Amino acid sequence: xxEHNDESRLTHIAHKLWEDVRKPLVNFFPRVNxxxxxxxxxHLTLTxxxxxxxxDNFMLxxxxxxxxxxxxxxxxxxxxxxxxxxxxxxxRKLVVxxxxxxxxxxxxxxxxxxxxxxxxxxxxxxxxxxxxxxxVPICDLFLxxxxxxxxxxxxxxxxxxxxxxxxxxxxxxxxxxRRVKDFEMRLIKQGSAFFVTTRPEDIVKKKEFCDSxxxxxxxxxxxxxxxxxxxxx
Numbered sequence: 001x002x003e004h005n006d007e008s009r010l011t012h013i014a015h016k017l018w019e020d021v022r023k024p025l026v027n028f029f030p031r032v033n034x035x036x037x038x039x040x041x042x043h044l045t046l047t048x049x050x051x052x053x054x055x056d057n058f059m060l061x062x063x064x065x066x067x068x069x070x071x072x073x074x075x076x077x078x079x080x081x082x083x084x085x086x087x088x089x090x091x092r093k094l095v096v097x098x099x100x101x102x103x104x105x106x107x108x109x110x111x112x113x114x115x116x117x118x119x120x121x122x123x124x125x126x127x128x129x130x131x132x133x134x135x136v137p138i139c140d141l142f143l144x145x146x147x148x149x150x151x152x153x154x155x156x157x158x159x160x161x162x163x164x165x166x167x168x169x170x171x172x173x174x175x176x177x178r179r180v181k182d183f184e185m186r187l188i189k190q191g192s193a194f195f196v197t198t199r200p201e202d203i204v205k206k207k208e209f210c211d212s213x214x215x216x217x218x219x220x221x222x223x224x225x226x227x228x229x230x231x232x233x
Contacts, residue, residue, distance in 0.1 A: 043066070043067060043069070043093070044058065044068070044069050044070070046070065046071045046072065048073075048074045049072065049074060052073070052078065052079045052083065055079075055083045059083060059084060059086050065090075066087055066090060066091060067090055067091065067092045067093070067115075068092060068093035069084065069093070069094050069096075070095040070096075072096075072097055073099070076098040076099065076100050077099055077100065078100045078101070078126065079096065079100070080107050081108050081109065081110060081140075081141070085112075087113075088112040088113045088114075089115070090115055091115060091116055092117050093118040093119075094119055094121075095120040096120070096121050096122070097121060097122030097123075098122045098123065098124045098154060099122070100123070100124045100126040100134075101123075101135070108136065108137050108141055109140040109141075110140065110141055110144035111143040111144070113144040114144070115146070116146065117146055117147060117148045118147075118148065118149045119144065119149070119151070120150075120151040120152075121141070121151075123152065123153070123155050124155050125157060125188070125231065125232070131196060132196040133188075133190050133191040134191075135157045135158055135159040135192065137162060138152065138162070139162060139169065139176065142169075142177050143176060147177060147180055148179055148180055148181045149180070149181065150177065150180055150183050150184065151182075151184045151185075152186065153185070154186065155229070156187050156188065157190060157191025159192055159193040160198075160203075161193070161194075163205070163206050163209045163210070164209055166213070167212055167213055170216065171212060171213065171216045180217075181222055182222070182223045182224075183217055183223070183224045183225075184224070184225045185210075185227075186226075186227055186229050187206070187210070187226070188228065189203045189206065189228050189231070206228075207228070210228075214226050
């Protein structure tokens with residue numbers, strides 16, 4: 001955005017629209033560049049997005065019309081679920097990548113997304129000011145009550161105690177992901193909410209929780225795959 005007049009610096013836009021949006025896109029993006037938009041029908045796809053600042057304008061323009069959203073950034077970008085809250089009444093499918101946990105932002109909850117059945121997010125790693133890996137509170141993502149297909153992959157970091165909460169709520173309380181039919185998750189072993197370096201015993205706990213979730217879902221006939229991947233430095 002231009003710091004003097006809040007005008008977008010984008011200079012080119014290619015789009016296919018199913019119908020007119022509530023406000024002309026030119027009002028938001030008078031100088032669009034390197035962004036492809038496709039909406040056909042009721043699914044908005046944004047590819048090669050330069051940065052997350054542009055997402056809010058699109059969500060505002062399309063918010064009550066969308067059943068599906070796909071956002072692909074040109075480079076890994078800090079983002080959280082706050083950017084999509086205006087879509088909570090209608091959204092059925094959300095695909096986002098590649099994103100890094102937003103420093104200082106903890107809003108990941110999809111609790112109010114009652115229509116959401118498909119969620120796919122590709123993650124990259126973020127380090128905080130003390131060089132600790134930022135972790136993602138994935139349980140907040142799983143609060144969407146009607147999720148059927150979940151795919152979290154890339155370089156996803158989750159704290160051991162948080163993963164324990166996820167395990168307890170899936171296997172014992174059974175108050176998240178109750179309708180899931182297809183569950184895929186790729187984690188890195190590193191990442192702690194309390195320590196700069198992840199303790200070996202926490203890595204063991206993470207594996208145990210993931211193995212237990214996998215076994216639980218397999219017994220229920222759910223297609224499930226949970227694996228640990230190597231951290232890319």
